[in-house]
Amino acid sequence: MKLELGNFYVKDIEFGAKTAFDDGILTINKEEALEVVFKDNHITEADLRIVKPGDMVRLVPVKEAIEPRFRVGGGPVFPGVTGKLRQAGEGETRCLKDMSVLVVGKHWGGFQDGLIDMGGEGAKYTHFSSLKNVVLVADTDEEFEQREQQKKNHALRWAGMRLAEYLGEAVKDLEPEDTDTYELEPLTKRSKELDELPCVAIVMQPQSQMEEKGYNDLNYGWDTNRMLPTFMHPNEILDGAMISGSFMPCSSKWATYDFQNFPLIRRLYQEHGKTVNFVGVIMSNLNVALEQKERSAQFVAQMAKSLGVDAAIVTEEGYGNPDADYIGCLVALEDAGVKTVGVSNEATGRDGGSQPLVTLDPKADALVSTGNVSELIKLPPMDEVIGELEALARDGLSGGWEDDEILGSSVKEDGSIIMENNAMFCGDRIAGWSPKTMKEF
Amino acid sequence: MVKEIEKAGFTVVQMANLIPVAKTVGANRMVPTISIPYPLGDPSTSKEEQWELRYHRVGVALDALTTEIEEQKVFDVEI
Amino acid sequence: MKKAVVYLNQFFGQIGGEDVADHAPEIREEKVGAAMLYDQLLDAEVTHTVICGDNFMGSNTEEAVEIILDFLKDVDFDIFFAGPAFQAGRYGMACGEIGKAVKEEFDVPVISSMNIENPGVEVFKKDIYIFPGGHSAAKMRDDVKKITDFGNKILNGEKLLPAEEEGYYKRGIRHQYFLEDETPAYERAIDMLLKKINGEEFESELPIPELDLVEIAPAIEDLSETTIALVTSGGIVPVDNPDKIQSASATRWGKYDISGMDRLENRDSNNFKTIHAGYDPAAADADPNVVVPVDAMRKYEEEGRIGKLHDYFYSTVGTGTTQKEAARMGKEIAQELQDANVQAVILTST
Known part of the structure; x- marks a missing residue:
């Protein structure tokens, strides 16, 4: 399977008469773009904003991030989600790089939503402050969940994907500046040189813990709660097969943008043929009952063994009881003779003194840590807030609170905030970007 | 919490679904339950079935309290 | 100065x-x-x-x-x-x-x-x-x-x-830390993986601490002479949550009188419910006995298998609660149990 991702580096974004990409400048016809957003009747209000690195702007509640793309020859960027089901990971897809579409609630936030500071000291906490962003800030008539802590955010997330597809069309007829080619030979048809290298797989555990539909990550539109671990080509993940869900404290999440760019996958591709033979991705999931967790771990280990995997990187989108899936999977692989490295965040509490993962096992002897979900973060007021600052305190964001006996509300009168890292938008960058680790203090 | 209670000298059995978590936390006597949100009775089954399961597993927990153990132990359940 | x-x-x-x-x-x-x-x-x-x-x-x-x-x-x-x-x-x-x-x-x-x-x-x-x-x-x-x-x-x-x-001795206190050279996690992971494959030394960023086990309490000899208490981290409380136990990151616990009750009646009948934010509350609200099995314990009490079900059950919320707080609450509850002459405990967690 061969995938060509054509890169168009976005140097600046502005509003203008016609949506077009020219010499690094993405121009957006706002009215036309908003028409795309309003195609869903549930969207009641919407606006587009442009924010850039260094802008003293705070975004909250942020629900999703998506890289705008265009599938050459037509077809949905997210098969089975924004259009018909088709194979992802083959052919050519064009990408607007160094930017994303961010989806922000105009009023209502929830457990799974996060915060981004584009400038100031808060900027270091997310990847998205390093990108130019088109911000869709909107409201919906989904009144059934307005005051629910857990929100599906369906209308907003889908509007974001439509908008990303619309912007991607700007490069429909253009030649990319450069192209990343991703290709793996079929497993049984690989060269002798490749066969002699250690076989490595990536095991992904996307968030799939809600039994009700509408909250979990989707695999070609299929709810990951309703799947068993399966074997996937890494190109599929890089090319829109997976989209982010709407569950889990935000710093632990993988945005759709993260799936599209998954740095662990891209980095392992660089080693392919040099130091390793990249087998592919075992797509697992995260569960709520012990038997489900054990079943998934057993499937993963069996698949790894049958595929002849020598070593694997396991990564989980979450913390808390999902740690039992994560450690369980690492242990099952080690027991099957597969050498493992794990990538995840920790939850050591505000005081740093709590057990880092809810289950631990000495067989998990090679772990990369990307952050502490409960680290307290204080940030000064920003010049401007897009969305609604009060949502951080009012709406049950996982890292915000209305009233704490000692710390008061997360949102102060002067616009400064105090929150747990939990509410930083994809702040622990578990897909691989995290410049953070955990240290003893 | 289980550790503090045992440290104080009480014979204690932990009933939990996530046995690996209970083990890591340091529980010594453990009896598995069926899930996180409904440890002792699946609401999709009849009231009678829920009661039988609960009565049985609590019974296993009582057995656990009367069993001498040398190391951490998960007690087997039948339903 | x-x-x-x-x-x-x-x-x-x-x-x-x-x-x-x-x-x-x-x-x-x-x-x-x-x-x-x-x-x-x-x-x-x-x-x-x-x-x-x-x-x-x-x-x-x-x-x-x-x-x-x-x-x-x-x-x-x-x-x-x-x-x-x-x-x-x-x-x-x-x-x-x-x-x-x-x-x-x-x-x-x-x-x-x-x-x-x-x-x-x-x-x-x-x-x-x-x-x-x-x-x-x-x-x-x-x-x-x-x-x-x-x-x-x-x-x-x-x-x-x-x-x-x-330079001080490590204290088991872990905080997140931005690496000076900002080496991203994907580089660290690939590096660790290649080292592990090649049998070279590597350093895990999360060394697994040794299990901190407590001495195993002796078995109860005669249950029919024993008072047993129910303790839960599943957040079952009277519907008005009189002790204002938090739904997550709890620092409070409560004890609730169950003397004379055959079972825990539910939220709809204005009795007990769960306030735990970490799981779907529907089943526990409909029948709190699935978390705190008062009904089953009463049956064993009636049958004479156990001496007595303690008159109170103890409750807090496990999710997001720091170990320090959990340990403190555990100690406080243990003290209560001692004062009440309880001999054994069934702890249910969600």
Whole structure:
């Protein structure tokens, strides 16, 4: 399977008469773009904003991030989600790089939503402050969940994907500046040189813990709660097969943008043929009952063994009881003779003194840590807030609170905030970007 | 919490679904339950079935309290 | 100028040797012995020296701590030093005991220095900062320099680096840390993986701590003579949540009377519900016995298999609760159970 991702580096974004990409400048016809957003009747209000690195702007509640793309020859960027089901990971897809579409609630936030500071000291906490962003800030008539802590955010997330597809069309007829080619030979048809290298797989555990539909990550539109671990080509993940869900404290999440760019996958591709033979991705999931967790771990280990995997990187989108899936999977692989490295965040509490993962096992002897979900973060007021600052305190964001006996509300009168890292938008960058680790203090 | 209670000298059995978590936390006597949100009775089954399961597993927990153990132990359940 | 207090034993406090090791605690509003060295090196003034004999502290710990805390309650100080204790075991334990108490009572930074062989290191490294020190007083100057350098960093509000860089013994306290070279996690993961594949040494970023197990309590001989209590971390409470237990990151627990109840009646009948935010509440609200099995326990009580179900059950919320809070609540509940003559416990978690 061969995938060509054509890169168009976005140097600046502005509003203008016609949506077009020219010499690094993405121009957006706002009215036309908003028409795309309003195609869903549930969207009641919407606006587009442009924010850039260094802008003293705070975004909250942020629900999703998506890289705008265009599938050459037509077809949905997210098969089975924004259009018909088709194979992802083959052919050519064009990408607007160094930017994303961010989806922000105009009023209502929830457990799974996060915060981004584009400038100031808060900027270091997310990847998205390093990108130019088109911000869709909107409201919906989904009144059934307005005051629910857990929100599906369906209308907003889908509007974001439509908008990303619309912007991607700007490069429909253009030649990319450069192209990343991703290709793996079929497993049984690989060269002798490749066969002699250690076989490595990536095991992904996307968030799939809600039994009700509408909250979990989707695999070609299929709810990951309703799947068993399966074997996937890494190109599929890089090319829109997976989209982010709407569950889990935000710093632990993988945005759709993260799936599209998954740095662990891209980095392992660089080693392919040099130091390793990249087998592919075992797509697992995260569960709520012990038997489900054990079943998934057993499937993963069996698949790894049958595929002849020598070593694997396991990564989980979450913390808390999902740690039992994560450690369980690492242990099952080690027991099957597969050498493992794990990538995840920790939850050591505000005081740093709590057990880092809810289950631990000495067989998990090679772990990369990307952050502490409960680290307290204080940030000064920003010049401007897009969305609604009060949502951080009012709406049950996982890292915000209305009233704490000692710390008061997360949102102060002067616009400064105090929150747990939990509410930083994809702040622990578990897909691989995290410049953070955990240290003893 | 289980550790503090045992440290104080009480014979204690932990009933939990996530046995690996209970083990890591340091529980010594453990009896598995069926899930996180409904440890002792699946609401999709009849009231009678829920009661039988609960009565049985609590019974296993009582057995656990009367069993001498040398190391951490998960007690087997039948339903 | 900021103010410091230094704790020394009878020897370094210039009272005398082993023969006066049972010297009772005293406080002097001056710099005695090693306290002068502290004063020279600190960006603070040492205003008081506390001196106590090692044997007095060792055999009358509670009394000694109480006396010293009483001395200090009217003293205004920003930082507290104890030692250095070198390899002296009793002195090390004394520095740890008083250091821990001062930290808890006054919430000021407490710093000590001990040789790695000193038993005080293992016992107290989680409670106070302890720096590795020499075997004997020959290293006095070096050891005091190390801990006053670190003390100065704290006093001056400088950014504190991880334990391995500052040099104190690791305390099991883990915080997130931005790497200076910003090496992303994907590079670290691939690097670790290649090393592990090639049999080279690598360093896990999360070394798995040893399981901290407690001594196994003996089996109950005769259940029919035993009072058993139900405890839960599943957040079952009366519908009005009278103790205002938090739905997550709980710091409170409650005890609820179940005497005379055959089972826990549910939320719809205005009795019990769950306030736990970490799981879907529908099943527990509909029938709280699925979390706190009062009905099954009553049946066993009626059958005579158990002596008695304790008149109260105890409840808190497990999700997001720090270990420290969970341990405190566990201790408090254990105390209650002791006072009520309970002999065994069934703890249900969600």
